[in-house]
Amino acid sequence: MNYLRYCVVISLLLVVSGCQTVPKDAFKLSATSLQDRQLQSRMYDTADEIALLSAGIHVLQDLGYTVDETEKNLGLVTASKHADAVNSGQIAGAVFLALLTGNVQTAYDKEQKIKVSFVTLPSKKEKGKYIARITFQRTVWNTQGQITTSETVKDKEIYNGFFDKLSKSVFLEAHQI
Amino acid sequence: MNILKIIFVSMLALTMTACVSTRHKIIEGGNQVKLRSMQTRAFDTTDKNNVVRNVIATLQDLNFVIDKADADLGTVTATKLSGYQIKMTVSxxxxxxxxxxxxxxxxxxxxxxxxxxxxxxxxxxxxxxxFLTAHSIE
Structure with missing residues (x-):
């Protein structure tokens, strides 16, 4: 009787998890999508899209990224880099846990891959001006090779930092959109 | 006891058929047409480049990062990471x-x-x- 009960529960779990369903909000514009767009975009007083794209590439190179793909007819540059993801706090935690449990296999974040797409788009509101938009995304692996984080980066400082450098590179002032 | 047995067997049957049957439907003619029609829309414009640029902008609004694009072929491939992964191609x-x-x-x-x-x-x-209406295609 008990055995059968377990079977029912397990098969119920299987039915529930068998087909993965897409999260309901995955393709819905989020409430913050306008703020996100403003955070990730700046408008530049230039009609030279190629110069803006090329300035973006230079800044990405300065930041240690390698360019993966470019399509100048669509104003697109994609780039990526592998970086350290070791966080000293997390290591301390892992060591503490290992001391406590005797389990030396405690994992901590080790490595991350950051992917970027940099896109230029003619402004719909102001003719002759271009909007540059950059988006960062990262995947973090721990010491056991498991993915611990996969996310879109939304830190303000990162975007502000990028556009500060881009503005210097194109000798133009960036305007909030 | 008997009810439990019936539930167990039907669950098992569900587990085995749930995903397999939908996957089989893809290669069936009727459903392929259905799939294509839900994945396709027509817009009243001939400016292909502008449409592709707006596809890129929309994907960025939806938190996708663009992987690659080709203006001549009109294709864009992008990935969204948010604890899960969604990969999308738009042509x-x-x-x-x-x-x-x-x-x-x-x-x-x-x-x-x-x-x-x-x-x-x-x-x-x-x-x-x-700023254009998406028309369903039949």
Missing amino acids: VRPKGKTQTSVRANAQYNLEPIQDPVVYQQFFSALQKSL
């Missing part, structure tokens, strides 16, 4: 003399997305970006 091509058609297909982790709502949401975001 844009001229349709007749006055329209442009946009076809999208997406994959959630390892499974292709066949939920019409997902594509409706994507095209609804795209038509806002384009």
Whole structure:
């Protein structure tokens, strides 16, 4: 009787998890999508899209990224880099846990891959001006090779930092959109 | 006891058929047409480049990072990471003399997305970006 009960529960779990369903909000514009767009975009007083794209590439190179793909007819540059993801706090935690449990296999974040797409788009509101938009995304692996984080980066400082450098590179002032 | 047994057997049957049967439907003629029609919309414009640029902008609004794009072929491939992975390809091509058609297909982790709502949401975001109405194709 008990055995059968377990079977029912397990098969119920299987039915529930068998087909993965897409999260309901995955393709819905989020409430913050306008703020996100403003955070990730700046408008530049230039009609030279190629110069803006090329300035973006230079800044990405300065930041240690390698360019993966470019399509100048669509104003697109994609780039990526592998970086350290070791966080000293997390290591301390892992060591503490290992001391406590005797389990030396405690994992901590080790490595991350950051992917970027940099896109230029003619402004719909102001003719002759271009909007540059950059988006960062990262995947973090721990010491056991498991993915611990996969996310879109939304830190303000990162975007502000990028556009500060881009503005210097194109000798133009960036305007909030 | 008997009820439990029946539940168990039906669950087992469900587990085995749930995913397999939908996957089989993809290669069936009727459903392929259905899939294509829910993944495709037509817009009243002939400016292909502008449509592709708006596809890129829409994908960025939806938190995708663009992997690659080709202006001549009108294709854009992008990935969204948010604890899960969604990979999407959108292809844009001229349709007749006055329209442009946009076809999208997406994959959630390892499974292709066949939920019409997902594509409706994507095209609804795209038509806002384009200031044009998305027409269903038959």
